[in-house]
Amino acid sequence: MTTWPGAVRRVAPYSPVLLALTVAVATWASATGGLGARSPLPPVVIVLIALATGASVLSTRHWVLPAAAAACWLVLVAWAPVVLASWRAGTGLRGRQLAAYLIGTFPVMLAGMAVGNAVGGQRRLLVAGPGNAMMSYAWLVIAPALVGLWIGARRDALTALRDRAERLEREREAHAERVRAQERARIAREMHDVVAHRVSLMVVHAGALEVTTADPATAEAAAVIRSTGRDALTDLREVLGVLRQEPPLPAAGWDGIDELISESRAAGLRVDRVDDGTPGPVSDAVARTAYRVVQEGLTNARKHAPGAAVGVRVRHLPDGIEVAVRNDRSDGAGPVLPGAGLGLVGLRERVELTGGRLAAGPTPDGGFLLRALVPVGEAT
Template sequence: MAVGVAVGGERRLTTATGANAAALFAWVVVFPLVAGLWIGARRDTLAALRDRAERLEREQVARADRVRAEERARIAREMHDVVAHRVSLMVVHAGALEVTAADPATVEAAALIRSTGRAALTDLREVLGVLRQRAGHGTPLPPAGLDAVDELVRESRAAGLRVDRQDEGTPGPVPGGVARTVHRVVQEGLTNVRKHAPGAEVTVRLRHLPDGIEAAVRNGPSTRPGSALPGAGLGLVGLRERVELAGGRLSAGPTADGGFLLRALVPMEDVT
């Protein structure tokens, strides 16, 4: 199309052609449409892959939970069928001996065996209940208060140990998890003394600190050989794991006088 005549001659301006119109349409409409479709398809594909990965992960977690639950149930059945059965027999025989024995010392020992066996059955039932619970379900074991430490000392004295109970610091509110960990430390220490150092003098000390509790069980040298009580040798290993899970530290080893010291520092949780 001729625009006009100007100085220097006639000038012409080409405004549009079919090719230019097609290129403009492709650039303005087709290319953004294709790019949008590709981006949308890629986004949908990534979302589908992400959903599939999450679903597979959930299925894997569910399978692992199911396997753990089955294994826990199997262990609970074995403990019930074997351990609970034998402890029940022990309690029954101790009760019969308590009734029929003429010697007062024998009657007292049988009564102690019977009461200890009944307490062991109660604890075992609680543990079996935990084993049978599904992850995230059920009620956990009730926490043992620090007064349960005094009960451990009384039981050990009744069994013949010479135990001295000491407290340092000012007792205050103690969370259940801390109290139960302290209870297990003292329990393990007294059990090891009965097994490996019978007749030794024992000191159970609780130090009440501003930010935690230090529990220590110290025994002197044994006055007679230890009894051949069966054990898996994993008591201190499991106890160390328990204390460290609570954020604490555990130390165990011989002392200079030939005895043994078990000590744990358990940090205090927030008491609400």
């Protein structure tokens, strides 16, 4: 079922043409005696005047319609153009312009009285008398102008309310953005003051231990701790830059996977890497995602399966890249560290943002498999 507002919206683009046709028909009917005094002019002239009056409704110039209305009233006693001109004056004119229109129409009505006296007959009875002239002025000029004023005032009020609502919405969004920026800045300060401070201390102590110890194994472990801490500070700077809405540091991609494996081997993890397929150009987002998958897999293996063998496999497919990190059962050579499982949650979101899929779970032999399939998309 069609609603009234929907019907109005569909008709609105054609309203000027429909209004022009209505005015032309009403002018012709008024001049031929159907809706007013019959005109003594030939029918052909009446038709032409009616068409010209209807066409004047479509004009964008303000003076065209009032001029046509004045001519129609004097020649044909046609009320339709006068009503429309007064209505448009009330909706579009204000102040001195509206007063000039109202004052200018009064001499036209007086001239109509003189024409009515000269023509005589029915026309004299309708417009020549002072009472009829004043009544015509009230109904054809004043009343439509008042209606136009009311419509124009309502339109202006609605426009003001809409502008105010839009302004309030913009201010609300700006306020919310300021609050979010302040909260991000606060979180960044907290992370910098707490996490960065403690990691920096860890790097300093590891460096001191590396220099002062006489045990080569201890020095090597201290070097790994120092290098890992410095990498953690770099990653923390990237996170803080995002929180502060600063340009983040370039994230590691393909070149960083070998570094991850080297770091894990230096930490005592047995890692093997296998590459299948022919590498092709990939976007930075795909390379970063593959790097994060390997990083998460090696981190989980160090935490939950110390001493286990780990295999990293990268398959280059025609439409994507498959990255898999699989570790065997822990041999109990080291302590198992606790985990919250949030790393896999964030990694899954990262992979799904690229249009890929992530699977993670235990294997039948007691190990763990992390596998991600990332579409290559367009290389950048």
